[in-house]
Amino acid sequence: MSKSEETRSSILHQALDISSEVGLEGLSLGILAKRVEMSKSGLYAHFSSKENLQCAVLDTAAERFIDIVLSPALKQPRGIPRLKALFERWLQWEDDEFSGGCLFITAATEFDDRPGPVRDRLVDHLRDVLDAIARAADICKKEGHFRSDLDTEQFRYDFWGVLLSYQHFRRLLQHPQARDYAHRAFERLVSSATPH
Amino acid sequence: MSKSEETRSSILHQALDISSEVGLEGLSLGILAKRVEMSKSGLYAHFSSKENLQCAVLDTAAERFIDIVLSPALKQPRGIPRLKALFERWLQWEDDEFSGGCLFITAATEFDDRPGPVRDRLVDHLRDVLDAIARAADICKKEGHFRSDLDTEQFRYDFWGVLLSYQHFRRLLQHPQARDYAHRAFERLVSSATPH
DNA sequence: GAATAAAACGACCGGTCGTTCTATATTCCA
DNA sequence: TGGAATATAGAACGACCGGTCGTTTTATTC
Numbered sequence: 001m002s003k004s005e006e007t008r009s010s011i012l013h014q015a016l017d018i019s020s021e022v023g024l025e026g027l028s029l030g031i032l033a034k035r036v037e038m039s040k041s042g043l044y045a046h047f048s049s050k051e052n053l054q055c056a057v058l059d060t061a062a063e064r065f066i067d068i069v070l071s072p073a074l075k076q077p078r079g080i081p082r083l084k085a086l087f088e089r090w091l092q093w094e095d096d097e098f099s100g101g102c103l104f105i106t107a108a109t110e111f112d113d114r115p116g117p118v119r120d121r122l123v124d125h126l127r128d129v130l131d132a133i134a135r136a137a138d139i140c141k142k143e144g145h146f147r148s149d150l151d152t153e154q155f156r157y158d159f160w161g162v163l164l165s166y167q168h169f170r171r172l173l174q175h176p177q178a179r180d181y182a183h184r185a186f187e188r189l190v191s192s193a194t195p196h
Numbered sequence: 197m198s199k200s201e202e203t204r205s206s207i208l209h210q211a212l213d214i215s216s217e218v219g220l221e222g223l224s225l226g227i228l229a230k231r232v233e234m235s236k237s238g239l240y241a242h243f244s245s246k247e248n249l250q251c252a253v254l255d256t257a258a259e260r261f262i263d264i265v266l267s268p269a270l271k272q273p274r275g276i277p278r279l280k281a282l283f284e285r286w287l288q289w290e291d292d293e294f295s296g297g298c299l300f301i302t303a304a305t306e307f308d309d310r311p312g313p314v315r316d317r318l319v320d321h322l323r324d325v326l327d328a329i330a331r332a333a334d335i336c337k338k339e340g341h342f343r344s345d346l347d348t349e350q351f352r353y354d355f356w357g358v359l360l361s362y363q364h365f366r367r368l369l370q371h372p373q374a375r376d377y378a379h380r381a382f383e384r385l386v387s388s389a390t391p392h
Numbered sequence: 393g394a395a396t397a398a399a400a401c402g403a404c405c406g407g408t409c410g411t412t413c414t415a416t417a418t419t420c421c422a
Numbered sequence: 423t424g425g426a427a428t429a430t431a432g433a434a435c436g437a438c439c440g441g442t443c444g445t446t447t448t449a450t451t452c
Contacts, residue, residue, distance in 0.1 A: 003449060004399070021309060026221070029440065041442080042400035050440060101308060109305035112297060112367040113217060123369060130369075157365060157377040158384070161357030164364065169353060171308040173319060173326075181353040188354070192384055199419060200429070225410065237412085238430035246410060399448070408439070418429065 008046050011036050012060045015053065020103045023110050024054045024118065054118045061103045062125045069093050070132055079143035080190065083136045087159075087186050091179065094167055101171050104129065105164065133159045137193070146193045158189050204242050207232050208256045211249065216257075216299045219306050220250045220314065250314045257299045258321045265289050266328055275339035276386065279332045283355075283382050287375065290363055297367050300325065301360065329355045333389070342389045354385050 001009075014035045019027040029050065033040040047053040073086040094102050104126055111119040137155045140146040162185040169178035197205075210231045215223040225246065229236040243249040269282040290298050300322055307315040333351045336342040358381040365374035 002398095007399085023306070028438080030438070038399095039401050040440090041402075044441070045399070048441095106305055108364055108368050109302055110219070112363070119368075126364075126369065151380075153373070154377055154380055157361050157374075158357075158381050160364065161359075161361030161381065162354075163357075164360035165353050165357030167308070168304060168322075168356065168360065172304050172315075173322065177349070178353075181350055184347075184350055185354050185357065188388055192388065203429080224408080226408070235431050236410090237432070240411070241429070244411095393452105395450105395452080397448105397450075399446105401444105401446070403443085403445105405442070406440105409437080410435105412435075413433085414431105415433105416429105416431075418427105420425105420427075422424090422426100 004046075007036075007038070011043060011046060012056055015057045016060050016064070016103065019054075019057055020101060020106065024057065024103075024107050025110055027054070027057070029053075051117055055121045058103070058107065058118070058121050058125055062128070065093065065104075065129065073136075079140050079145040083140055083190070084186075086132070086136055090163060091166065091182060094163070094170070101167055105167055130156050130160060140193070144195075147195045150193050155189070155193060159186075162186055162189065200242075203232075203234070207239055207242060208252055211253045212256050212260070212299065215250075215253055216297060216302065220253065220299075220303050221306055223250070223253070225249075247313055251317045254299070254303065254314070254317050254321055258324070261289065261300075261325065269332075275336050275341040279336055279386070282328070282332055286359060287362060287378060290359070290366070297363055301363055326352050326356060336389070340391075343391045346389050351385070351389060355382075358382055358385065 011032070015027060015032055018032060018035065029040050029044060033043045036043065047056060069086065069089045073082055073089055076082040076085040094105075104122070107118075107122050108126060111122055134152045134156045137146065137150065137152040137159075141148055141150055141152070162182055165185070166178055166182040169175040169181060175181075207228070211223060211228055214228060214231065225236050225240060229239045232239065243252060265282065265285045269278055269285055272278040272281040290301075300318070303314075303318050304322060307318055330348045330352045333342065333346065333348040333355075337344055337346055337348070358378055361381070362374055362378040365371040365377060371377075
């Protein structure tokens with residue numbers, strides 16, 4: 001890895017941490033530069049615009065999501081076990097990975113009516129992430145764990161709602177039972193999808 | 197209504213519109229002053245700090261939520277009809293009321309790890325709003341529409357998830373079937389709560 | 393190790409932010 | 423209606439924003 005790639009990567013690592021706390025808009029070049037201990041202009045040269053930096057941060061988040069949530073879950077047996085692993089790792093991701101909660105969710109709210117390349121990139125990544133849910137549900141159908149007439153698009157919507165509510169109850173309301181609620185909501189979702 | 201109260205109210209009206217689009221942090225005094233056609237300092241004197249303004253905007257949003265969503269729903273018959281009205285009006289509120297989506301949800305993501313008076317105020321209002329859901333579910337139990345062992349706290353978590361997912365699918369992903377998904381998710385929620 | 397290319401620096405740009413000040417205009421009540 | 427209280431204006435503040443510049447230092451390559 002060349003020097004350039006190395007610093008670029010360490011910039012993005014810090015940038016991801018910061019923007020998980022304060023959002024992609026709240027991420028300022030000055031503060032970021034101080035965190036990576038280099039000059040603002042030197043840092044800036046790596047991205048040539050703040051928009052590019054924001055997009056790069058989103059890409060970094062996506063990579064890390066794949067490493068930490070998606071790939072490990074894919075090692076589980078097809079069907080419900082894999083789906084369950086996906087869900088569990090996702091909860092863990094929202095707890096630990098960034099002190100400030102899932103960047104995708106933060107950014108989604110920030111950019112939901114701010115058109116431009118950052119929003120486009122975010123939508124791309126979010127679609128990928130939601131597709132992963134639908135795909136996991138599809139496999140459950142193929143394995144016979146789920147009813148064959150299950151609407152996986154609907155399943156994706158419901159799954160996402162459980163995660164979003166988790167972030168609210170845990171981070172904002174700091175509800176001690178947030179995780180219990182999440183688990184019960186997930187179980188209800190799964191059991192409504194299984195054949196009876 | 198005195199002149200002061202009148203201008204204060206018109207400031208807050210505009211401020212609510214703006215911050216629904218760009219969030220409470222994105223709300224700037226300069227832009228707000230321009231919108232209400234007065235000087236920045238003249239406007240500022242009404243609140244004496246931005247934090248106070250942000251809190252006042254949250255209060256205004258809460259009042260409007262009560263007027264548009266809560267009060268009308270309370271006029272419906274107790275039990276499921278009232279709950280359904282609550283849900284429907286809530287969806288409508290997220291569609292129409294502010295071009296930028298529900299301020300509470302936006303602010304919740306903005307402030308979920310930014311302690312201070314604004315966050316505290318937000319949590320208060322959000323708790324009220326979530327309590328309204330739990331109360332509606334409680335009435336459903338008392339009317340015999342819902343199982344007597346239903347966990348209304350859990351119900352509240354699930355209900356909130358349906359609404360949050362709606363905002364994502366509709367505003368960010370601009371999914372044409374967002375409303376269908378919301379309805380089906382709500383129906384599944386209700387039917388899992390009814391006695392069988 | 394010298395030549396060249398890339399990366400980092402620090403000063404600086406115009407602009408906007410929230411906030412403070414003083415001075416003037418307006419509203420309100422005796 | 424006169425005078426105190428209040429609402430507004432306008433200019434200015436220090437801090438910070440994203441972004442640009444020429445220069446210097448550091449890596450890379452022959």
